[in-house]
Amino acid sequence: MSMSLELTPVQAAACCAPLARQPLSESEAEGIAPLLKALADPVRLRLISMVASHQGGEACVCDLNDAFDLSQPTISHHLKILHEAGLLDREKRGVWVYYRARTEALQNLAALIGGHAA
Amino acid sequence: MSMSLELTPVQAAACCAPLARQPLSESEAEGIAPLLKALADPVRLRLISMVASHQGGEACVCDLNDAFDLSQPTISHHLKILHEAGLLDREKRGVWVYYRARTEALQNLAALIGGHAA
DNA sequence: CAAAGACATAGACATACGTAAATATTTACA
DNA sequence: TGTAAATATTTACGTATGTCTATGTCTTTG
Numbered sequence: 001m002s003m004s005l006e007l008t009p010v011q012a013a014a015c016c017a018p019l020a021r022q023p024l025s026e027s028e029a030e031g032i033a034p035l036l037k038a039l040a041d042p043v044r045l046r047l048i049s050m051v052a053s054h055q056g057g058e059a060c061v062c063d064l065n066d067a068f069d070l071s072q073p074t075i076s077h078h079l080k081i082l083h084e085a086g087l088l089d090r091e092k093r094g095v096w097v098y099y100r101a102r103t104e105a106l107q108n109l110a111a112l113i114g115g116h117a118a
Numbered sequence: 119m120s121m122s123l124e125l126t127p128v129q130a131a132a133c134c135a136p137l138a139r140q141p142l143s144e145s146e147a148e149g150i151a152p153l154l155k156a157l158a159d160p161v162r163l164r165l166i167s168m169v170a171s172h173q174g175g176e177a178c179v180c181d182l183n184d185a186f187d188l189s190q191p192t193i194s195h196h197l198k199i200l201h202e203a204g205l206l207d208r209e210k211r212g213v214w215v216y217y218r219a220r221t222e223a224l225q226n227l228a229a230l231i232g233g234h235a236a
Numbered sequence: 237c238a239a240a241g242a243c244a245t246a247g248a249c250a251t252a253c254g255t256a257a258a259t260a261t262t263t264a265c266a
Numbered sequence: 267t268g269t270a271a272a273t274a275t276t277t278a279c280g281t282a283t284g285t286c287t288a289t290g291t292c293t294t295t296g
Contacts, residue, residue: 114228
């Protein structure tokens with residue numbers, strides 16, 4: 001289990017003190033921005049919310065597609081972005097793919113944004 | 119739960135239950151995404167962090183400009199985006215302009231992202 | 237093995253974004 | 267009043283983003 005020196009996006013949000021506590025370094029900011037970027041889209045916000053609030057904490061792509069007026073590849077593209085950012089886990093079971101929200105990543109991010117000053 | 123006709127970006131984050139509690143509506147997601155978009159840039163993350171963590175909770179643009187290797191108009195542009203999103207308050211005192219972080223907006227956003235499920 | 241269904245990838249296109257250079261605006265002060 | 271300093275606005279430009287259509291991959295089942 002060799003770990004690379006690079007931080008995955010998920011780990012990035014656990015890197016540092018809250019925004020209001022001390023100034024983010026350049027590299028810290030560059031690690032966190034992709035996480036926020038992944039969330040900063042209405043479709044992706046709804047997708048992650050649907051997955052996170054779904055029965056069992058996971059949802060099948062088949063369920064998600066129908067909730068939007070967008071093409072299937074577009075939804076797939078957004079899910080990929082959330083997955084690559086480390087906000088959604090992906091598991092294939094038979095023909096279906098299930099996504100699950102990484103709540104600890106979301107909570108790290110929330111702590112970073114909303115954490116109180118020293 | 120009734121909502122006003124127009125939400126300012128700041129209010130948007132206080133609109134609804136946490137992501138993981140119930141699916142965001144389309145309009146809720148469209149209200150929140152701009153807030154995250156404003157944060158989803160390394161320069162703006164560092165700017166808001168510098169302001170929020172600065173002595174007195176506010177910082178002068180003159181202090182901020184020097185911390186970056188970017189042109190003054192570029193910093194001004196980023197500050198404008200954070201201000202228009204409702205994340206930074208702006209006050210002119212003499213020749214200088216001071217920005218102050220809206221911590222309640224940040225905390226609303228954090229609660230939305232990191233709030234636990236039902 | 238072939239066909240169908242679920243999901244992902246590739247390519248293309250219009251729009252949005254981050255940045256810089258040049259210029260404008262506002263304020264203080266000699 | 268005029269000059270300098272602090273900040274904002276305008277314009278321009280390359281790159282990134284969101285979306286679609288078309289196609290590919292994988293899995294199940296007839």
